[in-house]
Amino acid sequence: MKYISTRGEAPALNFEDVLLTGLASDGGLYVPETLPQFSAAEIAEMAELDYAQLAHRIITPFVEDCIPAADLQAILEDTYAQFRHGAVAPMVQLANNQWVLELFHGPTLAFKDFALQLLGRLLDYVLERRHQKVVIMGATSGDTGSAAIEGCKRCNNIDIFILHPHERVSDVQRKQMTTVVGDNIHNLAVQGNFDDCQAMVKASFNDKSFLPADRSLVAVNSINWARIMAQIVYYFYAAVALGSPGRKLAFSVPTGNFGDIFAGYLAKQMGLPVERLIIATNSNDVLHRVLTTGSYGRQSLQHTLSPSMDISVSSNFERLLFDLYGRDGAAIKDLMSRFEQGDISFSETAMAQLSGLFSSHCVDDAETCAQMAATWNSCEYMLDPHSAIGVNAALAARLPAGVPVVTLATAHPAKFPAAVKAAGLDAEPVLPHHLRDLFDRPERCEVLPNELAAVHAFMADNINA
Numbered sequence: 490m491k492y493i494s495t496r497g498e499a500p501a502l503n504f505e506d507v508l509l510t511g512l513a514s515d516g517g518l519y520v521p522e523t524l525p526q527f528s529a530a531e532i533a534e535m536a537e538l539d540y541a542q543l544a545h546r547i548i549t550p551f552v553e554d555c556i557p558a559a560d561l562q563a564i565l566e567d568t569y570a571q572f573r574h575g576a577v578a579p580m581v582q583l584a585n586n587q588w589v590l591e592l593f594h595g596p597t598l599a600f601k602d603f604a605l606q607l608l609g610r611l612l613d614y615v616l617e618r619r620h621q622k623v624v625i626m627g628a629t630s631g632d633t634g635s636a637a638i639e640g641c642k643r644c645n646n647i648d649i650f651i652l653h654p655h656e657r658v659s660d661v662q663r664k665q666m667t668t669v670v671g672d673n674i675h676n677l678a679v680q681g682n683f684d685d686c687q688a689m690v691k692a693s694f695n696d697k698s699f700l701p702a703d704r705s706l707v708a709v710n711s712i713n714w715a716r717i718m719a720q721i722v723y724y725f726y727a728a729v730a731l732g733s734p735g736r737k738l739a740f741s742v743p744t745g746n747f748g749d750i751f752a753g754y755l756a757k758q759m760g761l762p763v764e765r766l767i768i769a770t771n772s773n774d775v776l777h778r779v780l781t782t783g784s785y786g787r788q789s790l791q792h793t794l795s796p797s798m799d800i801s802v803s804s805n806f807e808r809l810l811f812d813l814y815g816r817d818g819a820a821i822k823d824l825m826s827r828f829e830q831g832d833i834s835f836s837e838t839a840m841a842q843l844s845g846l847f848s849s850h851c852v853d854d855a856e857t858c859a860q861m862a863a864t865w866n867s868c869e870y871m872l873d874p875h876s877a878i879g880v881n882a883a884l885a886a887r888l889p890a891g892v893p894v895v896t897l898a899t900a901h902p903a904k905f906p907a908a909v910k911a912a913g914l915d916a917e918p919v920l921p922h923h924l925r926d927l928f929d930r931p932e933r934c935e936v937l938p939n940e941l942a943a944v945h946a947f948m949a950d951n952i953n954a
């Protein structure tokens with residue numbers, strides 16, 4: 490499988506090189522040159538597979554020229570053995586035709602574990618083979634950092650530096666990052682905000698001269714293709730469990746950077762009978778505005794009860810646009826450079842395709858709390874604020890009669906106790922057993938001033954030989 494850039498100018502790469510790259514050299518994002526297709530008969534056979542086996546079936550065509558089948562199988566079995574539920578991604582029914590796909594049984598209680606547990610293992614496998622070491626640098630407002638650290642903690646060939654805004658992530662989120670033990674794990678609490686952290690990571694990718702000569706820098710945010718790839722699997726898993734390919738279904742996805750829902754779009758393109766993909770956003774509604782007004786533009790960031798969806802622009806949307814514009818890299822390059830200047834609108838054909846595939850719903854904090862309370866009162870089921878946005882959007886969607894909607898539950902409510910409290914539930918979320926002593930574990934974290942030079946100096950001193 491070859492991967493090409495959405496802006497049409499960077500060289501095509503194989504899976505291994507895409508894994509080790511962030512953005513393409515032309516500023517675009519890598520996507521597969523062609524998508525594998527699964528027939529109805531092949532999808533029906535998937536019902537016999539457990540999660541790791543299904544992952545093998547779905548992922549093989551994307552990686553087979555780089556990773557032998559037996560090695561891939563071992564990596565996937567080890568990856569999904571880290572999840573603390575026999576089904577890995579179990580489903581719960583909330584109401585008639587309303588389902589929740591629980592994606593929070595991984596080590597850090599958010600869906601990002603599905604991709605980052607795999608990414609860490611894939612990186613280590615490839616680096617071991619190449620006798621190469623790399624540095625991972627990422628900025629987090631919470632969930633990505635802990636999932637990346639958990640995914641890479643056993644990787645001998647990776648030093649991982651995660652920047653978070655000092656005193657601006659929740660206690661659970663901070664503890665999940667700073668209590669992980671390992672010489673290769675470096676938590677940097679920057680005396681600034683999330684945007685400052687992100688700007689430092691971006692600047693570091695643009696000028697890597699602070700790194701030792703033998704190290705390259707790898708991205709773990711969802712511009713990394715391997716993350717998207719891993720997320721395609723659970724769409725098939727849920728659909729088959731509900732009777733696909735004989736039955737169509739819809740998915741409601743709490744959306745920030747458009748990575749998770751883009752994986753759902755790919756599942757549909759690969760043959761899954763998806764009736765509709767519902768983009769569920771919080772008040773940071775850049776995508777909802779595209780669908781309802783046709784205009785694509787930045788607005789200032791709002792801080793909400795669902796912080797993992799607080800974004801002003803969804804970077805993975807470019808991957809979808811590439812398809813909506815007939816995979817014309819030059820058109821995307823032009824579109825994105827105009828977007829740098831201000832608001833843009835899309836072609837009629839692009840908009841028609843977009844609204845044929847997706848609908849959207851924007852849910853503010855008050856509605857999020859109301860949904861958490863309503864679901865609790867009707868089934869004693871506790872939703873985290875992100876998942877509540879998904880459920881709210883699923884209930885608002887107008888779908889053909891009898892089509893079930895699966896909402897992706899992206900985090901465990903115990904990650905967001907303040908939101909549960911704000912929703913007025915008469916119960917407190919309980920951390921799963923394996924994390925019950927989280928608050929007693931010692932923390933390791935370096936507080937640094939909001940200066941790139943200080944961050945680079947710390948990194949240079951702490952990269953393991």
Ligand SMILES: *Cc1c(COP(=O)(O)O)cnc(C)c1O
Pocket residue numbers: 599600601632633711743744745746747748749750797798875899900
């Ligand atoms: C990251 C995250 C999201 C948003 O996912 P995207 O792929 O960025 O759209 C939603 N919910 C939770 C809990 C997350 O951690």
